[in-house]
Amino acid sequence: MKRLLLTATAAALLQAAPASAEKVVVTADRMLDVRTGKIVDYPAVFIGDVGRITAVADARTVRWGSEVRHIALPGRTLVPGLIDMHVHLEGSSKVKGYRALEYTDSFDIVMGVPNAKRLLEAGFTSVRSAGSGSYTDVAIRQAVDLGEMEGPRITAATNPIGATGGHCDSNTNRPSLARTNKGVADGPDEVRKKVRELRKLGAQLIKVCATGGVFSRNTEPGAQQMTFEELKMAADEAHMLGMKVAAHAHGTDGIKAAIRAGIDTIEHASFLDDEAIRMAKERGTWLSMDIYNTDWTLSEGAKAGVLEENLAKERVVGGRQRESFRRSVQLGARHVFGTDVGVYPAGLGARQFAVMVRFGMTPLQAIQAATVNAAQALGRPGDVGAIEVGRFGDMVAVSGDPLADITVLEQPAAVIKGGRLVTSEAPSKG
Structure with a gap:
């Protein structure tokens, strides 16, 4: 039984293989902490070369090198995928x-x-x-x-x-x-x-x-x-x-x-x-x-x-x-x-x-x-569902505050899966 459970877990991780093999940082004006309901100002979400989040920081106080691709989403609010x-x-x-x-x-x-x-x-x-x-x-x-x-x-x-x-x-x-x-x-x-x-x-x-x-x-x-x-x-x-x-x-x-x-x-x-x-x-x-x-x-x-x-x-x-x-x-x-x-x-x-x-x-x-x-x-609380270190870099950017107007989720301004920009109204920066 233990072997089968491990196999199922391994299969889930393989199924969630990263879509990106580059290091990325995503910045926006705000981010929703879905656990507490608090809005975090000026998040910088760093995603490693395996598509998982490595750090969440304040974009006003951190720097990144040219080897990190910057996805800039000004005026947007980030929520988890x-x-x-x-x-x-x-x-x-x-x-x-x-x-x-x-x-x-x-x-x-x-x-x-x-x-x-x-x-x-x-x-x-x-x-x-x-x-x-x-x-x-x-x-x-x-x-x-x-x-x-x-x-x-x-x-x-x-x-x-x-x-x-x-x-x-x-x-x-x-x-x-x-x-x-x-x-x-x-x-x-x-x-x-x-x-x-x-x-x-x-x-x-x-x-x-x-x-x-x-x-x-x-x-x-x-x-x-x-x-x-x-x-x-x-x-x-x-x-x-x-x-x-x-x-x-x-x-x-x-x-x-x-x-x-x-x-x-x-x-x-x-x-x-x-x-x-x-x-x-x-x-x-x-x-x-x-x-x-x-x-x-x-x-x-x-x-x-x-x-x-x-x-x-x-x-x-x-x-x-x-x-x-x-x-x-x-x-x-x-x-x-x-x-x-x-x-x-x-x-x-x-x-x-x-x-x-x-x-x-x-x-x-x-x-x-x-x-x-x-x-x-x-059964995947460590993989998806929040913008947190260790989870996949899956995010949605919306215009406005979804806690004030839930309908903003109907029109995503950008979608990011595993650190890769899937679709966006705003250009990313190389």
């Missing part, structure tokens, strides 16, 4: 429902390339892929790590595990078109085997579908679809292998079963009651609640081909989820930032920050959900 804990890399938000039948089989895979680039340019330097068919997220991660394409640091779940006919299966009414998704597993023994298989083929995270969903056909979001024994097997087996587990769970019973089973994060968590919130707090379970995408789905979904039966479910689930979010914040539950990007365009994930604030979070709490909290939930 953002982390989205629930994205889908493949496919297009313009192609949903039966419209997908108009596109070739490899279309979804190809769309992963621009989607990854858009996520990074939007300030999300790390993401967790919460499910992907055909191991697309593994392929994208490998291409990013090789430097063959632009994208964030990716933690891949590959095929989500679910019940036959459940949210993570492929459901039609025509026997001649019937197929079973690769993650389907019924009973604890099948779940155990599936966890091992997914890890063997590149998964770094296990996702299970504990309940029905909004966008699946012939499933009810509130209905539990995996038993406690199946969920516990997934959690126990994944943890033994050094992996985290995320559970798609809208309904109250499925949420509680997943928490009791030891699942690390509950995705969506739409129908919470006070007991479920208390259980999550007591067991240290994180909630990942995608409370923006209701706006997009109800305004744009029909144009993309989302079926009326799915829109009808969203009208019920979306409002209930937001009230659950508000109550969970009031009661002090632990939250991470997860958007379900893929349902809507990859570059728009930061729109969720304003919705989180509208439904009860302070701006600092919303930012912490996408930085230090997410890093902890990922």
Whole structure:
């Protein structure tokens, strides 16, 4: 077991290989300390040749030589690179429902390339892929790590595990078109085997579908679809292998079963009651609640081909989820930032920050959900999530104070990954 845990840790570090082999200093007018909420004036963030931060100093009192590349961001505020804990890399938000039948089989895979680039340019330097068919997220991660394409640091779940006919299966009414998704597993023994298989083929995270969903056909979001024994097997087996587990769970019973089973994060968590919130707090379970995408789905979904039966479910689930979010914040539950990007365009994930604030979070709490909290939930608290010595030099520069106006995160002025300037409105200095 110890050897496997070490292997998983080593794999995570290799996956986060630096994008830059030069020494860099980044300066700006301000920097947000996401732990304390304090604004630091005139930061100078030094990043070494392995892409990690070596020092954080006062730009007014330190000097650097010509061998250090200077990325100057005057008038900007630095925040850590953002982390989205629930994205889908493949496919297009313009192609949903039966419209997908108009596109070739490899279309979804190809769309992963621009989607990854858009996520990074939007300030999300790390993401967790919460499910992907055909191991697309593994392929994208490998291409990013090789430097063959632009994208964030990716933690891949590959095929989500679910019940036959459940949210993570492929459901039609025509026997001649019937197929079973690769993650389907019924009973604890099948779940155990599936966890091992997914890890063997590149998964770094296990996702299970504990309940029905909004966008699946012939499933009810509130209905539990995996038993406690199946969920516990997934959690126990994944943890033994050094992996985290995320559970798609809208309904109250499925949420509680997943928490009791030891699942690390509950995705969506739409129908919470006070007991479920208390259980999550007591067991240290994180909630990942995608409370923006209701706006997009109800305004744009029909144009993309989302079926009326799915829109009808969203009208019920979306409002209930937001009230659950508000109550969970009031009661002090632990939250991470997860958007379900893929349902809507990859570059728009930061729109969720304003919705989180509208439904009860302070701006600092919303930012912490996408930085230090997410890093902890990922199991990578020493790598990402803060601008601190030892962590990767991942930063986003914004215009203005995000604690005063959270919407400034929607339009990054610059994005830096591993000390490399990905995109910027301002020129860097050589």
